Amino acid sequence: MELIELYIQEVTRRLPEKSREDIALELHSTIEDMLPKDYNEQDVKEVLVKLGDPITLASGYRDRPMHLIGPRYYDVYISLLKMIFPIAAVISLIAIIGDNAFGEFGEKTVIEGIAIMIGQGIAGIVSTGIQVFFWLTVLFAIFERLDTSKDQSPLTKDLKPWTPENLKDIPNISKKKAIPKVEIFASLLGLSVFAALYFNAANLLGVYENRNDSLIFVTPTFNQGVLNSYWLLVSGVVIVGGLLAIYKLFLRRWTMKLALFHALYQLFSTLTFIVIISNPHLLNPEFIAYQKTLFSIDEWSTSIYWGIIFIAIFFAAYDSYQGFRKAKIR
Amino acid sequence: MSTLLNSLTTELRRGTLTLAVLSQLKTPQYGYSLVQRLEKSGITIDQSTLYPLLRRLEKQELVTSSWDTSESRPRKYYSLSDYGEEIYIQLKQEWKKTSQELYILLKGEEEDGAD
Numbered sequence: 001m002e003l004i005e006l007y008i009q010e011v012t013r014r015l016p017e018k019s020r021e022d023i024a025l026e027l028h029s030t031i032e033d034m035l036p037k038d039y040n041e042q043d044v045k046e047v048l049v050k051l052g053d054p055i056t057l058a059s060g061y062r063d064r065p066m067h068l069i070g071p072r073y074y075d076v077y078i079s080l081l082k083m084i085f086p087i088a089a090v091i092s093l094i095a096i097i098g099d100n101a102f103g104e105f106g107e108k109t110v111i112e113g114i115a116i117m118i119g120q121g122i123a124g125i126v127s128t129g130i131q132v133f134f135w136l137t138v139l140f141a142i143f144e145r146l147d148t149s150k151d152q153s154p155l156t157k158d159l160k161p162w163t164p165e166n167l168k169d170i171p172n173i174s175k176k177k178a179i180p181k182v183e184i185f186a187s188l189l190g191l192s193v194f195a196a197l198y199f200n201a202a203n204l205l206g207v208y209e210n211r212n213d214s215l216i217f218v219t220p221t222f223n224q225g226v227l228n229s230y231w232l233l234v235s236g237v238v239i240v241g242g243l244l245a246i247y248k249l250f251l252r253r254w255t256m257k258l259a260l261f262h263a264l265y266q267l268f269s270t271l272t273f274i275v276i277i278s279n280p281h282l283l284n285p286e287f288i289a290y291q292k293t294l295f296s297i298d299e300w301s302t303s304i305y306w307g308i309i310f311i312a313i314f315f316a317a318y319d320s321y322q323g324f325r326k327a328k329i330r
Numbered sequence: 331m332s333t334l335l336n337s338l339t340t341e342l343r344r345g346t347l348t349l350a351v352l353s354q355l356k357t358p359q360y361g362y363s364l365v366q367r368l369e370k371s372g373i374t375i376d377q378s379t380l381y382p383l384l385r386r387l388e389k390q391e392l393v394t395s396s397w398d399t400s401e402s403r404p405r406k407y408y409s410l411s412d413y414g415e416e417i418y419i420q421l422k423q424e425w426k427k428t429s430q431e432l433y434i435l436l437k438g439e440e441e442d443g444a445d
Contacts, residue, residue: 023385025397026361026406030381033362033405052378060382063389 003044004031007054014058023061068141075154077140084132086181090246092128093188096120113204117196121189176329177253188245195238201227207290219286226281230272237269259323266316273312277305347375349425351383352418355393358407384408392417 008027012020034047051057059066069077096117153161197204202224209218227234244265251258276282354367361381368375387393392414398405410418 022406025404026381029403029405030361032403033360050377052376057378057382060378061385063386 010054011058088128088132089125092124191241233272254326256327259327262323263320266320270316355410358409360405
């Protein structure tokens with residue numbers, strides 16, 4: 001009877017090669033056992049209904065799971081995903097900083113420059129996220145299929161069964177001590193935008209004039225040569241700032257060690273800032289000449305200079321103090 | 331019967347199925363004869379569950395199988411192995427204990443309800 005053969009085929013084609021023949025033979029004899037002596041197509045259909053959907057029957061025979069990631073691995077999978085994703089996002093952001101900081105912006109305005117960076121940053125994070133998700137899922141799907149142990153209890157992060165000792169590893173973070181992730185990502189984004197602007201200042205920062213309904217770049221504010229001469233110092237500030245952000249991402253709360261590192265970084269970046277703005281050739285002569293046509297700032301320049309330094313020191317000190325204060329909270 | 335009750339009942343019976351099958355395999359049985367024996371005792375079993383279950387029991391070395399080709403159509407006979415016999419006796423003890431406990435528990439609850 002053709003229907004029987006088709007049914008058996010539908011079951012066995014879903015099974016591993018080596019067990020197909022035996023199961024087909026057994027199913028055949030079972031189906032014939034169930035049929036009356038002189039059967040017609042209606043009888044066959046009734047028997048097949050009793051055996052049910054071939055897919056269900058086949059899945060009964062198969063030992064392999066019918067899910068990608070089962071309860072045993074699901075929790076480890078999710079926590080690893082949550083842990084790896086931010087790190088991967090940070091790494092891709094850093095790669096974008098590197099790309100843009102020394103790249104060419106050509107004839108673009110500062111707004112366009114920042115827009116490009118933010119766009120690339122988002123695209124980078126999305127594509128990294130997809131990669132992380134894909135590879136981690138594939139890896140765990142393979143684990144699920146290679147795991148031959150009968151044990152079905154879920155695994156913890158270190159791939160071992162749970163014991164009360166695991167509770168000691170969970171950091172008990174109070175809201176006041178915690179470092180919000182948004183803050184960390186904002187500082188990373190800020191660093192990347194800063195680096196790109198700094199090394200492309202001649203093309204992006206300066207005086208724009210509105211002529212014929214379009215912004216025309218008149219003259220750059222800074223002397224790019226002077227800016228570039230501090231490349232080592234500025235790269236240091238950006239790289240250490242990035243490392244500090246990653247360190248914060250791992251700790252997720254303020255500690256004395258972090259507060260100290262944070263304070264030293266504030267000192268370092270403030271000193272770098274003071275050194276750079278103290279350079280008498282920092283501003284582009286054309287920019288100064290342009291300013292003079294608009295208003296006279298000569299007599300104010302010294303006070304502006306000291307004002308900026310005071311503000312920079314004040315904010316750095318305040319930020320460092322906040323770090324220590326939060327670290328002390330129990 | 332509601333779907334929920336249906337699935338709960340299936341779940342409740344699933345565990346007892348292995349015990350029921352093992353109990354009938356002291357003498358060699360083929361798939362359909364086993365179904366008939368179980369049905370005679372009032373146990374209806376989903377056939378799409380039974381045949382895979384027999385194979386699983388064989389893989390776990392609780393039963394052994396052999397093909398009998400002497401009759402008009404070949405049949406695969408399953409019977410308890412020594413190890414399967416051992417496990418069956420222990421599983422039967424467990425079942426008796428559990429059903430006893432549950433019986434007392436449910437009976438107590440019924441008496442409470444009567445008050």
